[in-house]
Amino acid sequence: MSWRAQVEKLLSTAHADDDDAAEAAVLAMIEAALTAAALERPKEKRRGGSIPGNAANIDRGWEAADQRLHEDYFSPSPTYPEKLFRRRFGMSSRLFDRIVTAVTENDVYFPQRRDTIGVLGFSPRQKVTAALRMLCCGLCADAMDEYLRISETTASEAFVHFVESVLKCFGEEYLREPTAADIAHHTAINAKRGFPGMFGSLDCTHWEWKNCPVAWRACIKTAMEAHQ
Template sequence: MADELDQRFNEAFDEFFEDTYNNIVENRTNKQRKHAYIERNHEAGHNRLWNDYFSEDPTFPPHLFKRCFRLNKVVCMRIVDSLSENVPFFQQRKDAVGRLGLSPLQKCTSSICMPAYGCAADAVDEYLRLGESTSLSCLTNFTEGVIQLFGDEYLRRPTPEDLQRLLDIGEIRGFPGMIGSIDCMHWEWKNCPTAWKGQYTRGSGKTIVLEAVASQDLWI
């Protein structure tokens, strides 16, 4: 009698489990949505960017370029040219129907503006014609490419020769014993752990502060 009851219970449980599993799978399948294709017209985005900032007679003069990009055009173009020559991700290609994809300028501009302004990945879509996932991919590859290409030259500890050069420059400019100015940047940390709140609280928000000593030639 007990064995028969156990058998019926197992059969009922297996049937219930199978029905439940099938319902879950069916609901998940029904909830999957297809992403709508958006024709962003990448070439128009590149032409607009080029005419505004990079042409021989740009819409915005150099001082507004520096204000927008947070660096001057010479440095910006050095980064763009180096990435497009050495990192395949930043090389412009054609798609299956022969249309040009995003240009190195579009990808680099998106990667520069996102951390410079602390904006969301889709904030540059309307101007540069990049979707959110593409902008995030650009930022990842941009960061890795800059570290790879410029890390040995710039992302290192100063040598005694570097420090002496900065001290000499500081003395000439009327600041003996000075190697640079302290600069900082604040990033909001939306998901900061509660236990760490006191370490990263500034005003009503939680931010991470990056401080660095910047030499005068960084701003030229």
């Protein structure tokens, strides 16, 4: 099973109002993605800089894209409400802010910096959003260009740095063996969902989800068919 199929299956089990469940699902799918990235990651090429005769880099206007992202989701009066944030990012805005802060403090790749000619680079928010859209929505790196104005190469770099940083920051807490308190907590959550006494079950990934977001339906259907 591909890592994208694992991501889609794990997301289908996370409860919309439970940040603990969302964190666990995000961490599990990141671990799967990191494993796949390690296997598929090509040998890093040395950047050669500008070459006479080659086309100039595209001026994507990423500063305007970052401002638009802020206005859409992170301003005091965002364009899109929290409900749509959860659908598109796979988590609450509070959890997103926590992850952005953690990876920015852990990895020098994420803080916003100026390049050698003084141009301001991508914000931590843009880089994390690109990585999460690839994880949560199954989008390819090239799809980040139109909205976030991030090239395929940069989006791929952000993805790898993101999964490695999240595992360093949160892996010890969320990828360990469950404690008695964890078991009691998640058993109570599943009891509310109609599965009393259940801690976790792969069988429940086949449970019909009538309110599945439209954007995920084809992906989840494909993942379920792969297990039949």
